[in-house]
Amino acid sequence: MNDFPPAMHCVGGLAFLDRSSAIFRMALHMNPIVKDCIYYGASRIGELPVFRARLAARAAIFLFHEIQRDARSELMTGTSVALFEYSLNWLRQEGWVLVSLDECIERLARNDRSERYAVLTFDDGYRDNVSVALPIMERQNAPFMMYVPTGAPTRSLQSWWLGLRRLFLSRDRVSIDALGRQFLCSDLRSKISALAEVTRWVHQDYRRGAMLWPVFKESGISLEKLNDEYFLDERELRTLARHPLASIGGHSTSHPALSSLDGVSALAELADNRDYLEDLVQLPVRHVAYPYGACGPREEKLASQAGFQTATTTRQGRLYDHKLNPFALPRIGISSRPALRARMSGILEGIQALAKRRYIVPETQR
Ligand SMILES: [Zn+2]
Numbered sequence: 001m002n003d004f005p006p007a008m009h010c011v012g013g014l015a016f017l018d019r020s021s022a023i024f025r026m027a028l029h030m031n032p033i034v035k036d037c038i039y040y041g042a043s044r045i046g047e048l049p050v051f052r053a054r055l056a057a058r059a060a061i062f063l064f065h066e067i068q069r070d071a072r073s074e075l076m077t078g079t080s081v082a083l084f085e086y087s088l089n090w091l092r093q094e095g096w097v098l099v100s101l102d103e104c105i106e107r108l109a110r111n112d113r114s115e116r117y118a119v120l121t122f123d124d125g126y127r128d129n130v131s132v133a134l135p136i137m138e139r140q141n142a143p144f145m146m147y148v149p150t151g152a153p154t155r156s157l158q159s160w161w162l163g164l165r166r167l168f169l170s171r172d173r174v175s176i177d178a179l180g181r182q183f184l185c186s187d188l189r190s191k192i193s194a195l196a197e198v199t200r201w202v203h204q205d206y207r208r209g210a211m212l213w214p215v216f217k218e219s220g221i222s223l224e225k226l227n228d229e230y231f232l233d234e235r236e237l238r239t240l241a242r243h244p245l246a247s248i249g250g251h252s253t254s255h256p257a258l259s260s261l262d263g264v265s266a267l268a269e270l271a272d273n274r275d276y277l278e279d280l281v282q283l284p285v286r287h288v289a290y291p292y293g294a295c296g297p298r299e300e301k302l303a304s305q306a307g308f309q310t311a312t313t314t315r316q317g318r319l320y321d322h323k324l325n326p327f328a329l330p331r332i333g334i335s336s337r338p339a340l341r342a343r344m345s346g347i348l349e350g351i352q353a354l355a356k357r358r359y360i361v362p363e364t365q366r
Contacts, residue, residue, distance in 0.1 A: 032336070039338035057318035057346055059104050059117040060096070062087070063331040066126045066230075067133040075165055075192050079334070081132050087340055088140050091118050094344070100143035100247055101287055105310060105326065108319065120144040121312060121331065123251060123289055125152040125232050130240060137245055146240070147251040147289035147312075150276045152231035155224050157255060160202060160209035162226040163216045168195045171219065178211035206257045206292065234280055241281035248281050250274045250288035250308065257294035258302070266299065270306035286310070300327035317349055 066078030091098065096118040099107070104117045120137065122129045125148040137144055151157030167174055172186040174194065179201050183194035202208045216223065232240065241248050252258065252269040253276070261269065270288060277285045286309040290299060293314025303311040310326040317330030334340045342348060 036336050036338040039336065039342040057116070057320050058113070059108060059119070059319040060344065061101070061104070061119040061121055061312060061319070061329060061331045063312070063314060063333045064120065064122045064129075064133070065124060067122075067128050069128070069132055072188060073169075075168060075188070075195050077161075077165055077195070078126075078128075081136070083334070083337065083340075084133060085136050086337055087334065088120075088136065088142060090337075090340060091344075092140070096344075098140065098142040100245075101145045101249075101310065102247065103143070104319075108324065121249075121289065122146045124149065124255075125237065125251075126230055127232055127236075128230075130232060130236065134243075134245075141245070143245045143247070145247045145249050145287060147249040147287075148232075148237065148277060149251040149255040149291065150253040150273045151255060152227060153234045153237055153280070155227040155231075155233075157223070157227050157231070158209060159223050159227055159230075159255075160212050161199065162230055163212060163221050163223050164198055164202075165195060166221050166226060167215065167219055170221075174215075176212070176215060178208065203292070206260060238281055241283055247287070248277055248283065248285060250277060250285055250306075252288075252291050255291040257292045258290060258299050259294040259296060263298065263302065267302045267305060270302055270308070274306055274308065287312070290314075295328065300325070303327050316343065318344070318346060 064079050064084070066074065067081055067084045068074050068078040069081050071078060071080040088098070095116060097115045099117045099119060101119045101121070104119045107115075107117060120142055122133070122144060125146055129146060133144075136142075149157060152159075168183075168185060168191045172184065174183045174185065175181075176183070176198055179198060181197070183190070183197075185191045185194045198212075202212070237248065240246050250270060250273045253273045254269065256269060258266040258269060274285050274288070288303050288306070288308045288310075289312045290303075295303075295311070295313055300311065304327060308327075310329060312329045312331050314333065315328070315330040316332060318332065319329070332343045334343060
């Protein structure tokens with residue numbers, strides 16, 4: 001789940017507005033209908049012929065987590081199957097060719113401008129990526145990358161986001177002592193809102209995830225059981241890795257914010273995960289996604305040192321140039337149809353670039 005939205009990593013559908021834009025940071029807290037109106041307006045502007053050519057990108061990497069048949073029953077934390085299917089159809093209609101990450105990188109490297117490429121990626125290794133999304137991708141012949149933290153198939157992952165969701169689903173009154181808040185949430189709307197608030201609080205400091213263990217324990221919530229329920233196991237991953245459309249990538253051992261660790265520990269998180277996955281699937285593992293998208297120049301070097309060839313972030317954006325940094329690849333996260341169209345129009349990145357230009361004062365004027 002994953003930096004932007006740091007706020008909602010691993011609870012995909014609620015998030016993925018652009019952290020770098022003040023307007024869209026504000027929009028994170030807005031009513032979804034208001035957000036979609038903004039996205040809709042932005043996409044209409046971005047799709048005007050005058051902007052289309054100027055904002056044209058070469059490729060885009062999509063970031064998904066869970067693909068849910070019934071998003072309401074999971075407190076709207078993933079991507080609905082309808083939005084997922086719509087996205088793939090829309091990409092094809094708009095002339096985006098769905099390719100594997102390897103092929104995308106290879107074509108960009110040789111500056112192949114014949115087509116525009118879209119890559120599908122899934123973080124964390126959720127079961128529904130296979131049970132729900134895979135049949136759709138098979139129909140579309142769409143390759144995909146699944147980034148897997150070791151703790152998911154080994155069931156040791158401290159998946160606080162799953163525990164928190166189960167907590168709000170199973171209780172109408174929830175006390176989070178560490179946050180000093182009590183939530184009365186008997187309906188869907190209040191549960192979604194409470195879950196979002198606590199999730200944002202953890203994303204401000206990931207060590208807070210461990211502060212939730214007492215309430216999980218009190219409520220009889222076992223993260224190991226949730227891991228078993230929601231993540232693919234080792235046997236399933238081995239099978240998936242042999243699927244002609246699938247690639248398996250790294251996502252660290254325990255899914256920490258790498259930037260919060262010392263260098264030795266952060267490198268071990270990446271390298272051990274790569275070794276584990278290569279041993280499990282008996283294939284090379286060349287690509288990694290930073291957990292929570294927490295990365296900077298040091299993590300980029302560590303990813304390279306650990307033997308990866310690319311690393312994806314949760315920074316929102318498309319790929320414009322063949323001279324890109326392979327260890328800081330942006331991705332596109334979407335929460336609705338208007339969000340998809342706005343993101344893919346490039347208008348949000350255009351506004352962001354303009355804002356930077358407006359506020360960066362040249363050396364000579366300082
Ligand atoms: Zn993740």
